[in-house]
Amino acid sequence: VSDGRWTFTLGELPRRIGPALRETGLPPGTGISLLGRDLVRLAGILSDRTGAWAVTVRLESLDHDACRLFHADNVDLRLITTYRGPGTQWLERCGDHE
16 A cells, blocks of 8 residues: 545545545555545544645555654644554654754
8 A cells, every 4th residue: 555645625525535545555445435534524624623725635654753754844734643553642842843
């Protein structure tokens, strides 16, 4: 399974997220549908709180501390969800970054 990164308007997200997820090599079946619906739900929550009309969805499989990745793109706000594993731990200070 490969990682994916896509930017969609909220209007196109429901119809385009399924095909995008399939491009990553996720096996066909209910899992893609459920994941897609949850991503649409989360994008709606983010939009309700921020007024955003588009979102970038990034799907990554991580097996290491990803702290450095969150400082590389200078984003003011992000919504992070863990679907498998121990979860996401957000710290006030991460490594040498503030």
